[in-house]
Amino acid sequence: MDDKPSQKTASTSYTKSLTTIDHLLSRETTDRCLFELEIHKNCADDKSLFSAISTPIVLNDDEQSFENDTLELSTLTLHGRDVEKATLLQGFENLRTSSRPNDERCPQYTKRQLVLISGTSGTGKTKLAEILRDRVTLQNGLFVRGKFALNMIKEPYSGIAGACAEICGTILDLRFRDPEKYKQVSEEIMVALDAEIGLLSQVIPVLEEIVDIPEQYSVTSTSSDPSLLNDSKSQILFAFRRFVRVAAKVFSPLVMTLDDLQWADTSSFDLLQAIMTDREISKTMVIGIYRSNEVDTNPRLNQYLESLEDEEGTDDCSVTWIEIKDLEVDAVQGIIQDILTCGDGGRTLKLAELCHKKTRGNPFFLLQYLSLLGKKNLLKMTPSTRSWTWNLDEIEGNTYASDNVVDLLKARLREL
Numbered sequence: 001m002d003d004k005p006s007q008k009t010a011s012t013s014y015t016k017s018l019t020t021i022d023h024l025l026s027r028e029t030t031d032r033c034l035f036e037l038e039i040h041k042n043c044a045d046d047k048s049l050f051s052a053i054s055t056p057i058v059l060n061d062d063e064q065s066f067e068n069d070t071l072e073l074s075t076l077t078l079h080g081r082d083v084e085k086a087t088l089l090q091g092f093e094n095l096r097t098s099s100r101p102n103d104e105r106c107p108q109y110t111k112r113q114l115v116l117i118s119g120t121s122g123t124g125k126t127k128l129a130e131i132l133r134d135r136v137t138l139q140n141g142l143f144v145r146g147k148f149a150l151n152m153i154k155e156p157y158s159g160i161a162g163a164c165a166e167i168c169g170t171i172l173d174l175r176f177r178d179p180e181k182y183k184q185v186s187e188e189i190m191v192a193l194d195a196e197i198g199l200l201s202q203v204i205p206v207l208e209e210i211v212d213i214p215e216q217y218s219v220t221s222t223s224s225d226p227s228l229l230n231d232s233k234s235q236i237l238f239a240f241r242r243f244v245r246v247a248a249k250v251f252s253p254l255v256m257t258l259d260d261l262q263w264a265d266t267s268s269f270d271l272l273q274a275i276m277t278d279r280e281i282s283k284t285m286v287i288g289i290y291r292s293n294e295v296d297t298n299p300r301l302n303q304y305l306e307s308l309e310d311e312e313g314t315d316d317c318s319v320t321w322i323e324i325k326d327l328e329v330d331a332v333q334g335i336i337q338d339i340l341t342c343g344d345g346g347r348t349l350k351l352a353e354l355c356h357k358k359t360r361g362n363p364f365f366l367l368q369y370l371s372l373l374g375k376k377n378l379l380k381m382t383p384s385t386r387s388w389t390w391n392l393d394e395i396e397g398n399t400y401a402s403d404n405v406v407d408l409l410k411a412r413l414r415e416l
């Protein structure tokens with residue numbers, strides 16, 4: 001009887017911890033750098049949980065320590081995505097070289113491109129899209145990224161506004177790099193947005209740093225009252241389109257990644273549709289990323305995808321679908337070789353096969369799994385040879401086979 005309250009406390013703490021993990025997994029990779037910090041903050045009352053799921057790979061105290069004794073749990077290389085990468089690069093190449101058809105109504109017109117990347121969480125959707133970043137910059141274009149988040153689901157346009165804020169940041173950089181151009185761009189924005197400037201700055205506040213909003217156009221805060229944003233929806237859509245028109249002209253080609261569309265609000269899909277069909281938005285690619293296993297949780301996403309499904313595109317917009325799956329063994333091996341900094345294929349093959357079996361080839365899961373192996377000292381640095389060693393039977397016997405990322409973390413919790 002006595003132990004009932006403590007069991008209850010433990011189970012509340014466990015549930016809270018799992019909620020935290022679910023929440024953290026919904027976050028972006030870069031955010032995951034804050035993983036330890038967040039766990040610390042959210043599970044401050046549960047130090048053992050904190051250390052169990054956030055421990056970096058470190059050597060035992062009795063091992064000799066030297067500089068390279070911790071694993072860098074990431075790799076710059078994109079492994080096992082040759083086909084998907086080629087599709088994305090080809091899409092960008094088509095965009096870059098696209099010419100303007102003879103269209104007297106709109107001489108600026110080029111077809112816009114919509115690329116949809118789907119896959120379950122942790123498969124590397126964001127990482128795939130990111131390969132375009134350098135490529136676009138090299139072509140004097142602009143790559144921006146906006147992300148929808150579970151805790152912002154009620155905030156209209158949040159992901160697209162985030163991408164536009166990044167565009168504003170690039171414009172602000174021009175103040176120092178190219179003041180002439182800065183002046184020209186800020187004037188163009190002012191002219192394009194005109195009376196709508198105040199309204200749009202409610203959704204993209206950093207706009208106010210680029211243009212001085214005339215008193216008659218300033219709007220008293222709508223963000224605290226979403227219904228006001230709703231009332232002025234058509235004006236907002238129009239203002240966004242005009243802003244993107246200027247951005248696409250100034251930073252051509254423009255690539256805008258909209259991540260985690262499964263958490264986008266209804267208005268964002270209306271805006272996305274408006275952008276993709278705006279003939280005056282030139283040389284622009286939008287990369288929409290979503291979790292294939294969560295499409296059903298967002299009826300508006302479902303509806304949007306269905307509207308695109310039967311066509312490869314329209315006159316206005318071409319659509320490319322990229323579905324990414326879990327990685328094959330050779331890609332898992334590539335990641336392991338990068339992380340263990342050993343190029344020896346033969347040595348890592350069996351480990352890769354085992355990791356693949358345990359993680360199903362989900363890259364995020366794999367990185368977590370390697371971290372677990374380090375924590376359990378199943379991956380050891382041998383100081384004399386400065387190389388990592390392991391015993392497959394020991395690994396096999398000491399770790400759970402898990403179905404997905406959350407299960408892995410749950411397994412880690414069970415080991416407490």
Ligand SMILES: Nc1ncnc2c1ncn2[C@@H]1O[C@H](COP(=O)(O)OP(=O)(O)O)[C@@H](O)[C@H]1O
Pocket residue numbers: 028029074075077078079080081119120121122123124125126127128335363364367
């Ligand atoms: N093909 C890959 N090769 C190497 N690392 C990868 C690959 N795919 C994903 N990763 C890594 O796995 C982790 C999860 O990838 P991420 O792009 O955040 O997944 P998603 O966006 O699908 O949730 C990141 O640390 C990422 O760098």
Ligand SMILES: [Mg+2]
Pocket residue numbers: 028029125126127259
């Ligand atoms: Mg992602």
